[in-house]
Amino acid sequence: MGSDTIPLSVQDLTVAWSRKPVIWDVEFDVTPGQLVGIIGPNGAGKSTLLKAVMDLVPKASGRVEVFGRSWKQNRHRVGYVPQRESVDWDFPVSVLDVVTMGLYGKIGWFRPVLRRHRELAMRALERVGIGEYAGRQISQLSGGQQQRTFLARALVQEADLYLMDEPFSAVDAATEQAIVGLLRDMRTAGKTALVIHHDLHTVPDYFDSVVLLNMRVVAQGPTATIFTRENLERTYGGRLTLLDEATEAMRRRERNL
Amino acid sequence: MKDRRLQSLRAMAALLLCSFLLCGCGATPIDTRSESPLLRVLLLRDYNTRVVILGATLLGTGAGFVGCFTLLRRRALTGDALSHATLPGVGLAFLLAPVAGLDGKSLPVLLFGAAVSGGLGVMAILTIRALPRLKEDAALGIVLSVFFGAGIAILSIAQQLESGHLAGLESFIYGRTALMTASDARLIAWSGVAATATLFVFYRQFTLLCFDDGFAASRGYPVALLDVLLMTVVMLITIAGLQAVGLVLMIALLVIPPAAARFWTHQLHRMVLISAAIGSLSGLIGSAISGVFADLPSGAVIVLVCAGLFFFSLMFGGARGVFVRALRRRVLRQAIDREHLLRGIYELREQELRERESQPRPAAARLTELHELRTWTVRQLQRQISRCESEGLVWRRADGEIELTERGLIEAERLVHNHRLWELYLMTHADVAASRVDRQADAVEHVLEPALIARLEQLMEQERGRRIIPQSPHAKEVS
Numbered sequence: 001m002g003s004d005t006i007p008l009s010v011q012d013l014t015v016a017w018s019r020k021p022v023i024w025d026v027e028f029d030v031t032p033g034q035l036v037g038i039i040g041p042n043g044a045g046k047s048t049l050l051k052a053v054m055d056l057v058p059k060a061s062g063r064v065e066v067f068g069r070s071w072k073q074n075r076h077r078v079g080y081v082p083q084r085e086s087v088d089w090d091f092p093v094s095v096l097d098v099v100t101m102g103l104y105g106k107i108g109w110f111r112p113v114l115r116r117h118r119e120l121a122m123r124a125l126e127r128v129g130i131g132e133y134a135g136r137q138i139s140q141l142s143g144g145q146q147q148r149t150f151l152a153r154a155l156v157q158e159a160d161l162y163l164m165d166e167p168f169s170a171v172d173a174a175t176e177q178a179i180v181g182l183l184r185d186m187r188t189a190g191k192t193a194l195v196i197h198h199d200l201h202t203v204p205d206y207f208d209s210v211v212l213l214n215m216r217v218v219a220q221g222p223t224a225t226i227f228t229r230e231n232l233e234r235t236y237g238g239r240l241t242l243l244d245e246a247t248e249a250m251r252r253r254e255r256n257l
Numbered sequence: 258m259k260d261r262r263l264q265s266l267r268a269m270a271a272l273l274l275c276s277f278l279l280c281g282c283g284a285t286p287i288d289t290r291s292e293s294p295l296l297r298v299l300l301l302r303d304y305n306t307r308v309v310i311l312g313a314t315l316l317g318t319g320a321g322f323v324g325c326f327t328l329l330r331r332r333a334l335t336g337d338a339l340s341h342a343t344l345p346g347v348g349l350a351f352l353l354a355p356v357a358g359l360d361g362k363s364l365p366v367l368l369f370g371a372a373v374s375g376g377l378g379v380m381a382i383l384t385i386r387a388l389p390r391l392k393e394d395a396a397l398g399i400v401l402s403v404f405f406g407a408g409i410a411i412l413s414i415a416q417q418l419e420s421g422h423l424a425g426l427e428s429f430i431y432g433r434t435a436l437m438t439a440s441d442a443r444l445i446a447w448s449g450v451a452a453t454a455t456l457f458v459f460y461r462q463f464t465l466l467c468f469d470d471g472f473a474a475s476r477g478y479p480v481a482l483l484d485v486l487l488m489t490v491v492m493l494i495t496i497a498g499l500q501a502v503g504l505v506l507m508i509a510l511l512v513i514p515p516a517a518a519r520f521w522t523h524q525l526h527r528m529v530l531i532s533a534a535i536g537s538l539s540g541l542i543g544s545a546i547s548g549v550f551a552d553l554p555s556g557a558v559i560v561l562v563c564a565g566l567f568f569f570s571l572m573f574g575g576a577r578g579v580f581v582r583a584l585r586r587r588v589l590r591q592a593i594d595r596e597h598l599l600r601g602i603y604e605l606r607e608q609e610l611r612e613r614e615s616q617p618r619p620a621a622a623r624l625t626e627l628h629e630l631r632t633w634t635v636r637q638l639q640r641q642i643s644r645c646e647s648e649g650l651v652w653r654r655a656d657g658e659i660e661l662t663e664r665g666l667i668e669a670e671r672l673v674h675n676h677r678l679w680e681l682y683l684m685t686h687a688d689v690a691a692s693r694v695d696r697q698a699d700a701v702e703h704v705l706e707p708a709l710i711a712r713l714e715q716l717m718e719q720e721r722g723r724r725i726i727p728q729s730p731h732a733k734e735v736s
Binding site: 054055072080082087088091101105113153 | 329458461462464465467468469471472474475476477519522523524525528
């Protein structure tokens with residue numbers, strides 16, 4: 001497999017605030033056409049990992065390749081869905097405005113937004129199932145609708161690799177199903193998604209492979225072989241409640257097999 | 258977006274035109290007559306008054322425009338620290354200008370000094386903020402007070418060195434428009450135009466920066482550079498406003514107009530225009546008032562007028578003002594009461610209505626029956642009955658019962674149908690329903706797909722036959 005077909009390759013990545021490392025020696029390759037979950041406890045450096053990949057935080061060491069080239073050269077092939085809480089949802093813009101922001105790169109700095117662009121944004125909104133909210137001000141959206149708006153903004157870029165920071169956090173069941181459906185459609189279309197995920201129950205159901213992260217990569221590979229109780233214990237340490245959750249997840253998975 | 262752009266373009270063009278016009282007429286003196294001071298101000302008789310008012314108006318416009326973005330970027334207080342940080346620069350420029358062979362009291366020289374030390378202040382904020390364990394508010398507090406203190410010290414040294422020549426320097430602290438000359442007004446105009454033009458050119462980039470800087474950075478936008486550009490624009494406006502409003506009160510013009518504009522609209526391009534309008538009105542009215550009452554310092558008056566406009570917006574703002582919100586709540590409450598009344602009468606008589614479907618079907622209920630249905634007071638109920646009566650939906654019979662008119666019956670049937678569909682939807686699709694139930698949607702059809710409604714209606718028919726769900730969740734209370 002040529003390196004330009006690997007959507008994301010992270011080598012020897014270390015990020016540190018002053019002297020305390022946040023993630024260190026992280027290495028993994030993402031297989032094309034897969035849904036990949038990044039799993040780990042709070043403070044494990046999951047968001048930092050995504051941000052380091054996108055050059056949003058300075059790297060202490062390491063190299064990131066996106067489809068065989070540097071982030072800068074290939075960032076147009078990557079869509080990003082930030083955490084929903086990262087923005088002020090009272091901001092005076094409409095839903096369609098937010099989705100159109102995903103097209104700013106294509107539109108260019110000093111050219112106007114055309115009807116063609118707004119139609120693309122509208123189609124993305126319809127894909128995530130909230131086309132009827134296009135004209136609303138974003139503060140009128142529910143949590144799930146906000147998350148869908150962010151997804152639409154990433155979809156409209158027509159990227160090949162998507163990086164998503166907790167798209168499932170605090171959304172209603174309908175939105176969760178809609179997002180899972182979208183992710184599977186994307187996979188069918190040959191796209192790849194790297195998703196930070198919290199709910200251990202749904203991991204075996206949603207993801208083809210996982211990266212278990214706790215400052216360093218504990219294990220990574222196909223969910224079937226890597227998402228094991230032993231690996232989860234190594235990732236989450238002695239946090240019992242989480243371990244119980246994990247055990248339950250394992251039991252459910254075994255039942256489904 | 259295109260028409261929005263056009264709108265903004267027009268506003269920009271108007272602003273540019275204004276500033277040229279104002280500079281033009283500001284520069285041609287008209288003979289002053291012996292009129293009352295009020296009239297002279299109102300008619301812009303005085304050359305000086307004209308200059309001052311026009312300058313202050315332009316300043317307000319520019320500050321209102323720029324302030325929108327700093328407020329949304331949550332950098333409003335950085336503007337305050339910046340304006341305080343200009344003071345040592347003013348003092349030093351005054352002291353050092355003669356060394357360089359310049360006039361220490363010429364405005365461009367003083368403002369240049371102000372810009373340099375303001376820039377240093379912003380850099381100091383960024384440096385302190387980057388230190389471990391110190392947050393933005395600490396950085397702002399330190400820079401604001403230290404620079405201002407240094408400025409006061411330098412001014413008092415200057416006072417001792419060249420006593421008597423200092424007149425005017427203090428005006429940078431509290432602002433005094435009376436000293437403004439035509440060339441000063443022109444300076445303000447050009448800074449305003451430059452600041453506005455920059456924001457206009459980078460409008461979309463600044464919007465993205467303010468809304469979601471993480472996303473902007475991930476798309477390759479130079480976020481740090483855009484922030485510097487935004488701060489430069491703030492600096493330009495602040496420097497322009499030093500003389501008229503003063504560095505202590507400059508922050509008011511940058512924060513209050515956009516905050517007030519937020520009560521009028523949910524759309525950024527409108528917010529920007531409204532904010533600019535509020536800013537310019539404050540400048541205009543404030544400087545005019547301080548022109549009439551010569552003892553009132555212009556900066557303070559401008560800020561007070563601004564605050565008055567803010568209060569007005571807070572109360573009467575069309576998007577989220579106090580009154581609009583109260584009105585909206587009232588309308589909603591009445592709509593709910595109306596629905597309760599119509600549905601109440603209908604459901605009380607539903608059995609009889611159904612039994613004689615083909616005959617004329619009067620549906621009436623006693624006041625006490627209706628009162629028991631819900632938690633409303635008799636007065637509330639009476640008022641709602643009167644309202645529905647004037648709408649022609651019900652009428653009071655001679656025996657005191659409230660009867661649905663023909664139109665009322667149709668409306669009640671529709672409401673009941675709608676309500677039950679929602680209830681059924683909640684029950685059958687409990688997992689997804691919560692996010693979609695929309696009480697304010699006039700009809701289920703506007704929210705749910707036709708196929709889903711057809712299925713729900715089918716279900717409703719079946720259940721009516723089987724009586725599995727109660728006809729109304731409130732039926733128990735009545736029986």
